[in-house]
Amino acid sequence: MFxxxxxxxxxxxxxxxxxxxxxxxVFLLFVQGxxxxxxxxxxxxxxxxxxxxxxxxKWEFTFTTLVTFGGAFFASFPLFYSTSFGGAYWVxxxxxxxxxxxxxxxxxxxxxxxxxxxxxxxxxLFINGALGTFLLGVAVATFFTGSKFSVDFSNxxxxxxxxxxxxxxxxxxxxxxxxxxxxxxxxxxxxxxxVLAILYFMNNVEEENIGKRARKHLILNAxxxxxxxxxxxxxxxxxxxxxxxxxxxxxxxEPYKYLHNxxxxxxxxxxxxxxxxxxxxxxxxxxxxxxxxxxxxAGTGTVLVVFSLFALAGYNHTAYYPSTFDLQSSLxxxxxxxxxYTLTAMSxxxxxxxxxxxxIFIAWRSINNKKIDTGEVKNESxxx
Amino acid sequence: MVENIDLSLVDWxxxxxALTAIYHWIFVPLTLGLSFILAIMETIYVRTGREEWKxxxxxxxxxxxxxxxxxxxxGIILEFEFGTNWSNYSWFVGDIFGAPLAIEGxxxxxxxxxxxxxxxxxxxxxxxxxxLTSTWLVAIGANLSALWILVANAWMQYPVGxxxxxDLARNEMMNFWDVFLSPVAVNKFIHxxxxxxxxxxxxxxxxxxxxxxxxxxxxxxxxxxLVASIFGLVSGLMLVYSGDGSARLIARIQPVxxxxxxxxxxxxxxxxxxxxxxxxxxxxxxxxxxxxxKLKLEIPNLLSxxxxxxxKAYVPGIHDLIDGxxxxxxxxxxxxxxxxxxxxxxxAAMKESRDxxxxxxxxxxxxxxxxxDFMENYFSYFGYSFLNEPGxxxxxxxxxxxxxxxxxxxxxxxxxxxxxxxxxxxxxxxDNKRILLWLAVFTIPLAYVASExxxxxxxxxxxxxxxxxxxxxVAAVSHINASSVQVTFLLFAFIFTGLLIAEIGIMIKQxxxxxxxxxx
Numbered sequence: 001m002f003x004x005x006x007x008x009x010x011x012x013x014x015x016x017x018x019x020x021x022x023x024x025x026v027f028l029l030f031v032q033g034x035x036x037x038x039x040x041x042x043x044x045x046x047x048x049x050x051x052x053x054x055x056x057x058k059w060e061f062t063f064t065t066l067v068t069f070g071g072a073f074f075a076s077f078p079l080f081y082s083t084s085f086g087g088a089y090w091v092x093x094x095x096x097x098x099x100x101x102x103x104x105x106x107x108x109x110x111x112x113x114x115x116x117x118x119x120x121x122x123x124x125l126f127i128n129g130a131l132g133t134f135l136l137g138v139a140v141a142t143f144f145t146g147s148k149f150s151v152d153f154s155n156x157x158x159x160x161x162x163x164x165x166x167x168x169x170x171x172x173x174x175x176x177x178x179x180x181x182x183x184x185x186x187x188x189x190x191x192x193x194x195v196l197a198i199l200y201f202m203n204n205v206e207e208e209n210i211g212k213r214a215r216k217h218l219i220l221n222a223x224x225x226x227x228x229x230x231x232x233x234x235x236x237x238x239x240x241x242x243x244x245x246x247x248x249x250x251x252x253x254e255p256y257k258y259l260h261n262x263x264x265x266x267x268x269x270x271x272x273x274x275x276x277x278x279x280x281x282x283x284x285x286x287x288x289x290x291x292x293x294x295x296x297x298a299g300t301g302t303v304l305v306v307f308s309l310f311a312l313a314g315y316n317h318t319a320y321y322p323s324t325f326d327l328q329s330s331l332x333x334x335x336x337x338x339x340x341y342t343l344t345a346m347s348x349x350x351x352x353x354x355x356x357x358x359x360i361f362i363a364w365r366s367i368n369n370k371k372i373d374t375g376e377v378k379n380e381s382x383x384x
Numbered sequence: 385m386v387e388n389i390d391l392s393l394v395d396w397x398x399x400x401x402a403l404t405a406i407y408h409w410i411f412v413p414l415t416l417g418l419s420f421i422l423a424i425m426e427t428i429y430v431r432t433g434r435e436e437w438k439x440x441x442x443x444x445x446x447x448x449x450x451x452x453x454x455x456x457x458x459g460i461i462l463e464f465e466f467g468t469n470w471s472n473y474s475w476f477v478g479d480i481f482g483a484p485l486a487i488e489g490x491x492x493x494x495x496x497x498x499x500x501x502x503x504x505x506x507x508x509x510x511x512x513x514x515x516l517t518s519t520w521l522v523a524i525g526a527n528l529s530a531l532w533i534l535v536a537n538a539w540m541q542y543p544v545g546x547x548x549x550x551d552l553a554r555n556e557m558m559n560f561w562d563v564f565l566s567p568v569a570v571n572k573f574i575h576x577x578x579x580x581x582x583x584x585x586x587x588x589x590x591x592x593x594x595x596x597x598x599x600x601x602x603x604x605x606x607x608x609x610l611v612a613s614i615f616g617l618v619s620g621l622m623l624v625y626s627g628d629g630s631a632r633l634i635a636r637i638q639p640v641x642x643x644x645x646x647x648x649x650x651x652x653x654x655x656x657x658x659x660x661x662x663x664x665x666x667x668x669x670x671x672x673x674x675x676x677x678k679l680k681l682e683i684p685n686l687l688s689x690x691x692x693x694x695x696k697a698y699v700p701g702i703h704d705l706i707d708g709x710x711x712x713x714x715x716x717x718x719x720x721x722x723x724x725x726x727x728x729x730x731x732a733a734m735k736e737s738r739d740x741x742x743x744x745x746x747x748x749x750x751x752x753x754x755x756x757d758f759m760e761n762y763f764s765y766f767g768y769s770f771l772n773e774p775g776x777x778x779x780x781x782x783x784x785x786x787x788x789x790x791x792x793x794x795x796x797x798x799x800x801x802x803x804x805x806x807x808x809x810x811x812x813x814x815d816n817k818r819i820l821l822w823l824a825v826f827t828i829p830l831a832y833v834a835s836e837x838x839x840x841x842x843x844x845x846x847x848x849x850x851x852x853x854x855x856x857x858v859a860a861v862s863h864i865n866a867s868s869v870q871v872t873f874l875l876f877a878f879i880f881t882g883l884l885i886a887e888i889g890i891m892i893k894q895x896x897x898x899x900x901x902x903x904x
Contacts, residue, residue, distance in 0.1 A: 057501055057505060060456075060497035060500065060501070061497060061498075063456065063460070063497070064489065064493045064494055064496075064497045066460075067459075067460055067463060067489050067493055068486070068489030068490060068493060068494070069489075070463055070464055070467075070485075070489075071463060071482070071485035071486040071487075071488060071489040071490075072486045072489065072490075074466070074467070074474065074478060074481070074482035074485050074486065075478075075482035075483045075485065075486035075487075076482070076486070078474055078475055078478025078479060078482050078554075079475055079478075081466075081467045081471075081474050081475075081478060081482065082467060082471040082472065082473075082474035082475040082478065083471070084467070085464060085466075085467025085468045085471065085474070086467055086468055086469070086470075086471025086472075086474070086862035086863065086864065087471070087862075087863075089468055089862070089864050089868060090868070092464060092467075092468055093468060093872050093875075096460060096461055096464055096468075097875065097879070099457075099460055100457045100458070100460060100461060100879060101457070101879065102457075103453055103454070103456045103457035103460070104453045104454050104457050104883055104886070104887075106453070107449055107450060107452075107453035108450075108453065108886055108887075108890060111450070111890045111893070111894070112890070112893050112897075113889045113890055113892070113893035114886055114889065114890050115882075115885055115886040115889045115890075116882070116886060153551075153552060153553040153735070154553070154732065154735045156472070156476070156553045156728075156731075156859070157553075157728055157729075157731050157732035157735065161863070162472060162770070162858075162859045163471065163472050163861070163862065163863035164471075164472055164475050164476075164553065165471050165472075165475065165863070166863040167863065167864075170865075172864060172868065338478070338479045338482065338483075338556075339479050339549070339556040339557065341556065341557055341558065341560075342479050342480070342482075342483055342556065342557045345483060345557070345560045346483055346486060346487075349483075349486070349487050349490060349491070350490075352490055352491060353490065356490065356494045356495075359495075359498060360494065360498050363498045363499060363501065363502050363518070364498075364501075366502065366506065366509060366510045366514065367501065367502055367505050367506045367509045367510060379508075380505065381442065381507065382446070382449065382504040382505060
């Protein structure tokens with residue numbers, strides 16, 4: 001089946017999968033957003049325990065999606081893996097550190113004799129929620145703003161210093177924090193995670209006081225989300241983008257490249273605008289009506305918006321990981337991918353994804369078909 | 385040869401990877417073993433309907449949860465460290481190595497993380513059979529994830545199913561099944577998971593023995609000991625069997641590692657296996673530091689048998705493998721370095737001719753990388769061209785030697801312990817055997833020592849290679865400052881140590897609380 005596809009078609013297929021995984025990952029960051037709201041929405045220990053247990057049954061999905069995202073990027077676009085992770089060292093290491101401390105925090109928070117006290121583990125959750133989301137947003141923004149690196153395959157033939165990919169700044173990724181557009185996307189992701197978390201809590205937690213506070217904080221977080229996202233998008237449509245010549249593969253700067261991509265690939269414009277509208281609808285609906293289903297609209301919208309952003313970065317002859325140090329070192333979905341054989345083999349594996357979705361759905365419907373309340377947490381033998 | 389590379393960067397990068405791998409492996413084997421023991425216990429509960437088995441299962445499940453979380457925490461670093469610290473490696477072999485990591489995520493991690501929620505929170509929400517299925521799926525998911533990462537690791541030790549692409553300076557996968565079903569992968573998988581099963585069993589036996597010593601939960605303890613000892617004994621026998629297979633493979637594909645395991649410097653026919661020995665530094669020979677084995681207790685001819693299946697066969701020593709042995713047809717390392725350099729210079733010349741636009745020369749040079757003779761006689765030594773001197777092919781012999789003997793010795797001791805416990809529990813004679821019960825308690829840390837020793841043999845023993853014969857650590861490392869890696873090394877050392885202390889604290893408390901409150 002996949003053998004009949006060309007290498008270029010497989011590269012596009014895999015970029016679509018990465019975009020989709022990216023979309024789900026950002027949606028699932030509601031867990032991280034919720035971790036920053038424990039003391040905002042929960043005023044008593046019981047309320048906070050309820051919130052932690054509500055999130056605690058989902059955190060592994062976000063974590064697993066992040067790990068799968070990394071593994072799939074490695075398998076499909078290994079040059080990105082070697083260039084970005086080895087280059088923007090500090091950004092990725094800090095992100096990883098944020099996820100290391102999260103993984104134990106749920107299980108250890110309420111356990112007796114946990115050595116550091118439950119407050120430490122709640123701080124771990126907060127750091128993961130705040131810094132993790134922000135830095136992931138900053139890292140993704142560099143897909144549009146670029147980084148200073150070079151790639152030269154002939155380095156492996158040198159007698160010394162054989163690294164093929166080299167970062168050309170000593171700050172190894174932290175310089176991305178000096179770019180306003182990067183910061184804007186980082187903050188937008190941070191507030192989006194909080195908004196999604198509030199909508200998730202509305203839908204998943206049965207507790208009146210939490211519900212009231214959630215409604216109030218929904219607006220307080222939605223406003224900065226919209227502002228930072230608008231700033232990022234407006235600049236995105238106005239800046240020069242990294243265009244790739246389809247014949248020679250040469251990379252050059254093209255004014256309004258990302259706006260052009262939206263116009264030239266209308267389906268992306270539809271997905272992007274439709275996704276944005278769904279996120280806004282998901283936010284506004286619970287404000288105007290007594291409904292708690294906003295998470296489904298905002299969640300779907302998030303997947304669509306992030307998918308279309310990744311697509312904007314990689315499709316229509318665009319370099320998705322541009323180098324501002326050496327334009328010709330920029331990564332495209334064609335020059336950074338795995339071989340045709342590996343992409344074909346991996347494409348068969350990708351057919352398992354619907355199976356994964358199916359069993360996640362069945363498993364969760366079986367244990368999560370009603371909202372979580374204090375009674376359930378009290379009677380549960382496994383509590384976070 | 386690599387002359388100007390910052391060797392402290394390589395050392396710190398190796399140190400950081402070793403640190404994270406060693407910490408990760410503190411937690412993983414217990415997850416691998418305990419998950420199956422839980423599944424077996426819950427199966428007994430579902431089949432017999434006896435509530436005490438549910439209570440037993442839930443107790444061990446609580447300990448499983450405490451351990452699982454920190455295993456996840458230490459695992460994520462390892463995956464991304466291939467990129468952050470070994471970026472050249474990530475490109476040079478990413479076309480092959482990335483696939484198992486992605487499959488691990490899609491196939492194993494989601495299975496594990498989905499059904500672990502049902503396992504913990506589904507007791508009162510789903511039917512008995514659904515819950516039991518979930519527990520089995522967690523065990524299968526955990527062991528599936530081990531499968532894929534071990535396939536990836538095995539490929540580094542024995543790179544098969546691949547072809548070098550000179551234009552992109554990387555190895556590309558030619559046959560997925562060759563990679564997946566390589567004998568090293570199959571053997572490594574069986575050996576590693578069964579080592580986890582043995583460790584999980586020793587953990588259950590040791591903790592249960594503590595309950596018997598404290599005269600608490602006698603029924604639970606004996607039932608747990610019976611299940612774990614039988615599971616441990618069966619797994620232990622498979623462990624020994626796969627270990628034997630592993631030795632034969634190492635002797636063939638990583639002969640320097642094999643010789644280092646026994647501190648064998650000079651090859652011989654009918655070589656014996658050391659049952660005991662102490663390595664003492666001896667006078668330099670062939671310009672390199674060597675060790676002599678003192679107080680040795682040798683089982684005659686066994687090493688030859690392990691290596692080849694023949695009692696009289698010749699086993700090469702470290703000197704033979706480095707200096708060469710014309711009589712035995714062993715090529716000197718210096719010659720391999722020369723040939724590797726020819727391959728590297730051919731690659732450089734190919735790139736130069738392409739850049740100059742000399743198409744004919746470019747095509748002619750490129751064709752060499754698709755020529756069987758050139759690939760077998762030159763490119764297969766590509767990695768040797770990065771080495772400064774042949775002596776760097778010798779790993780740390782004492783560490784490899786002691787790790788190997790410790791692992792093997794403890795492995796046989798564990799088998800004996802399982803057997804004794806099965807007999808005593810079966811005849812209900814265990815309660816008063818206090819020395820034996822304490823021995824089982826103190827065997828828990830020994831299980832971890834043996835398990836880590838196994839990985840030290842596997843990984844330290846194959847130095848300097850990241851990918852056997854093709855890429856040494858010096859050519860695989862990222863282009864970053866050693867000081868950055870020093871900082872992250874200390875950061876991870878600090879956080880992992882802190883988390884380990886917390887884990888042990890929680891685990892001990894949960895054990896003391898016991899099963900009465902369901903581990904709550």
